[in-house]
Amino acid sequence: MTVLRLAEVARVHGEGATAVHALRGVSLEVGAGELVAVMGPSGSGKSTLLNLAGGLDRPTSGTVHLGEQDLSTVRDLASLRRRGVGYVFQDLNLITSLTAAENVMLPRELDGVRSRLARQEAMTVLTQIDAAHLADRFPDELSGGQRQRVAIARALVGERRLLLADEPTGALDTRAGDEILQTLRARCDAGAAVLLVTHEPRYAAWADRVVFLRDGMITDSTDVSLASAR
Numbered sequence: 001m002t003v004l005r006l007a008e009v010a011r012v013h014g015e016g017a018t019a020v021h022a023l024r025g026v027s028l029e030v031g032a033g034e035l036v037a038v039m040g041p042s043g044s045g046k047s048t049l050l051n052l053a054g055g056l057d058r059p060t061s062g063t064v065h066l067g068e069q070d071l072s073t074v075r076d077l078a079s080l081r082r083r084g085v086g087y088v089f090q091d092l093n094l095i096t097s098l099t100a101a102e103n104v105m106l107p108r109e110l111d112g113v114r115s116r117l118a119r120q121e122a123m124t125v126l127t128q129i130d131a132a133h134l135a136d137r138f139p140d141e142l143s144g145g146q147r148q149r150v151a152i153a154r155a156l157v158g159e160r161r162l163l164l165a166d167e168p169t170g171a172l173d174t175r176a177g178d179e180i181l182q183t184l185r186a187r188c189d190a191g192a193a194v195l196l197v198t199h200e201p202r203y204a205a206w207a208d209r210v211v212f213l214r215d216g217m218i219t220d221s222t223d224v225s226l227a228s229a230r
């Protein structure tokens with residue numbers, strides 16, 4: 001089952017002489033249970049691709065489908081994202097006045113889940129990624145790596161069918177990074193579709209497929225299981 005489908009997606013930032021063609025006709029499908037890594041040099045369009053996939057940005061041309069839904073026809077993208085898409089931002093975006101657990105609970109509470117249940121869900125996912133002991137700390141009481149874990153927990157909570165992760169291992173040491181990849185892989189094996197931007201071949205090796213972006217175009221696509229034994 002295809003969870004995410006981009007067809008001939010282009011995104012131009014700005015106009016005229018200063019226009020930047022961030023993506024130029026990218027087509028990509030990610031199925032349930034599939035982990036796709038996106039690699040490519042700085043400025044090749046990786047973050048733009050993730051933003052379009054999650055409905056945080058709209059394409060200049062082409063279409064983005066989440067399941068059967070064409071995102072250009074969705075009025076309440078914020079609600080669709082909260083229910084269907086987990087997003088780990090590069091800059092984390094944790095709310096500083098909320099504890100770790102409250103940050104993880106927030107998207108569920110915004111969707112009408114009662115606090116008690118939202119807290120249970122948050123603790124379950126924090127426990128899964130070995131961060132339950134951080135639940136009552138505020139972001140500025142956490143290390144960079146710990147904040148990263150909380151941001152990942154927030155992306156995993158609820159039944160998100162698509163997870164978008166932009167360098168989720170950025171602030172972590174190798175062991176913690178491997179654990180995050182293990183968590184993403186487990187979510188994937190449980191049926192989620194995952195799109196992961198990474199510069200590190202070590203982490204891309206957890207993917208089923210690696211696509212390479214260059215100058216806003218997919219230049220290569222490799223089936224990882226054929227390239228290496230995980």
Ligand SMILES: Nc1ncnc2c1ncn2[C@@H]1O[C@H](COP(=O)(O)OP(=O)(O)OP(=O)(O)O)[C@@H](O)[C@H]1O
Binds near residue numbers: 042043
């Ligand atoms: N809002 C914007 N306005 C203008 N140009 C933009 C905007 N967002 C991205 N760009 C440009 O689009 C191109 C692709 O950027 P993008 O951030 O998608 O690349 P990236 O591969 O994620 O880079 P990095 O690895 O450095 O994060 C770059 O040339 C960038 O400068």
